[in-house]
Amino acid sequence: MNGTRVPFEKWEGLGNDFVLVEEDADAWSDTQVKAVCDRRRGVGADGILFIDRGAPFRLPRMIVRNADGSRPEMCGNGIRCVAAYLVSHVKKAAGVMQIQTDAGTKRCDVSGGGGRFEVSVEMGPARIDGQLAVSVDGRVHVFTFADVGNPHAITFEPYEEAEIDRIGPRVATHPEGGTNVEFCRVVRDGEPRVDVVVWERGVGRTLACGTGACAVASAACAAGHFPYSAPVRVRLPGGDLSIVIEPGTWGATMRGPARRAFTGELEMP
Secondary structure, rough: OOEEEEEEEEEEEEOEEEEEEEEHHHOOOHHHHHHHHHHOOOOOOEEEEEEOOOOOOOOOOOEEEEEEOOOOOOOHHHHHHHHHHHHHHHOOOEEEEEEEEOOOOEEEEEEEOOOOEEEEEEEEEEEEEEEEEEEEEEEEEEEEEEEEOOOOEOOOOOOOOEEEEEEHHHHHOOOOOOEEEEEEEEOOOOOEEEEEEEOOOOOOOEEOOOOHHHHHHHHHOOOOOOOOOOOEEEEEEEEEEEEEOOOOOEEEEEEEEEEEEEEEEEEEE
16 A cells, blocks of 8 residues: 555544545554644544445445554544545435444435535433443543443543543553543533543543544433433533433434545545
């Protein structure tokens, strides 16, 4: 692949940004992924979304590679971008589709056009899966562990910004395979919401995390902060997502934006 030129599109969902390519994810080395995601010497992104549009009678597929080259199971903001990309490339203003991911097949409902879209995604179950205790600098930090097809460690305890930067990476690398980490605060002033800061495994701080928002909403409903079957407003540094958690099944539906930033051509390192 070295020396070849690859068309790409840059997309973002609440500032969680991605390079989208119709390429084989396994053909790219970690070094190439890192080079493209480098914000000073490359295009710059939190990750690369590899898209296989699918032959007739076969579903399209999304594979995610993080900025460090690792392959997470799922990306909530990413799948909204991929769904919007697919709709825009068949010249439709809206559409319902199913997209295969490493965390299963997801149903997406896309509206909008002109490079700006709203996408609702049936994310599957967002299950609470026990607790994770991590010792950092002599203090034990306890997180609620949740699974949305990928792992999340969630806390509603107050943390200062400097603590997040110190504790986030330690928690993210504690369990085998790593975990995403969400530092949360329930806000009751005005319209109730959950404010969230994300430390994403393989990336670090990101402006948003769609699967993280689903995990947080699930934990917040389980803790009695919000009712089931009603939208939970999750505020991330990049903006808001609306999440609905169904009782019993823990089924999560996420709604949020996806925007095309620009298109270009990669000269592969």
